[in-house]
Amino acid sequence: MTFGLHLAYWEQSLVRVLFVLVAVLIPAGTFVYVFLFKMMSFMQSRLGPMEAGPYGSLQLLAEVGKSLQKEDIFPERADRHLFAFAPYLVVGAVLLVYVVIPFGPDAYFANLDTGIFYALAVSSVSVIGILIAGWSSANKYSLMGGLRAAGQLIAYELPMVLAVVGVVIQAGTLNLKNIVGAQANGSMFGFSGLGNPYILTQIIGFGLFLLASQAELTQAPFDMPVAESELVSGYMTEYSGLRFLLFFIGEFASAGAFAALAATLYLGGWWLPGLDLNANYMNVVGPLVVLAKMMVVAFLIFWFRFTYPRFREDQLQTLAWKYLIPLALVNIMATAILKVVF
């Protein structure tokens, strides 16, 4: 990421932080506008925002400006320090996921050997932030929402990790960059023109990953933790202004993070058939390819979100423990056996 320049360590770090912010905020903003504002509206026979900018494209800026003007409210009995800290923890955990996602042969922030392990571990740190938010608000609704979120995120963390294990077995590496390489250099029945994107062999894992990330995002149909008809807004109930905005950014940034992970693990990351995996130009084209694939995955995620009604709490837990986890285990076994056989 140094572009041939010789920068001091702190300068490199600064550049990296800026690039992470760009890599997080651009997809998050795009998701909010394209999916939350426009696609959701079209699915409900509405136009969505139309006034701010052409076709409402500047609506997001208006929303951010509005949120920043709001009074910063602390509930009287809230634990002020934790209450103030929780949103930053949630957003920070999401930012850390982007660190290992490769956008090109040299366009990555860190190339960890245990990349996918790190990404999944860090993504579940946000549970702690959500629990802190729920607890420190000193509000029944917030606490219930926080506990539900914690229970849900832990329950769906398992099928997600187990679904990824299938990819890891097939690629033979935990390094995200090498997983992309394994997909690009793979072949289907001796035909190597299209590589071997793991969505074909790991279609069950892809489905599990999507379902689990849907639940991790606490989006409908898995939005029991923020069920407005019973919990007002769950762990976010007492937040306003900038801190509410941070939770909002965190939600869509993590949608972007899971979409980017799914694109890397199952759709071949920055590689497209016909392009040279390690060429220099892929550092420019790669991020665009990743963004395009993220949009495809995010379309699926948000399509489910805007279609289905909410699960009941027990149905939600049943789905994870009784169906998704056994299915993921079967998937791992089948993958392992086929890996040994072929």
Added chain:
Amino acid sequence: MPEIPGLIKGLGVTFKTMLQPNVTVQYPHVKEAPAARARGVIALKEENCTVCMLCARQCPDWCIYIEGHKTKAPPRREGGKPRTVQLLDRFDIDFSLCMYCGICVEVCPFDALFWSPEFEYSEPRIGDLLHDKSKLGEWFLTVPDYTAYEAGAEVKQKKVPR
């Protein structure tokens, strides 16, 4: 898993809806003409009003305020007695109270009240929604003609007294 076909069907419904064009009209930029007999605003033809107070008494919201006085008018025929007529001093409709039931228009025996389809008269101050008789008279200019009845109908077509 008997739910699966329904779940997939649901996805199809939202996807189809997404591709359909919207019918929303962007109101302040694009305006639709309201139906000819839409209940937009109540118009008054002052000359027809006899201050009989029927509208004010029938109004469920008591949003019509009428004041008038008696006066002498010249006789209809040469040498007759001067007629006693009622003149309108005040005729106000408070559109912040009006619920657009149209009872006043129905009950008026002298064809002084009419519906007009104009609807763009919202005000920043609620007091400005009290329209006096000159304002109501201006609305009368916007009252459209009655549409023709079905061919062969025995009822005579009503005319707006211009």
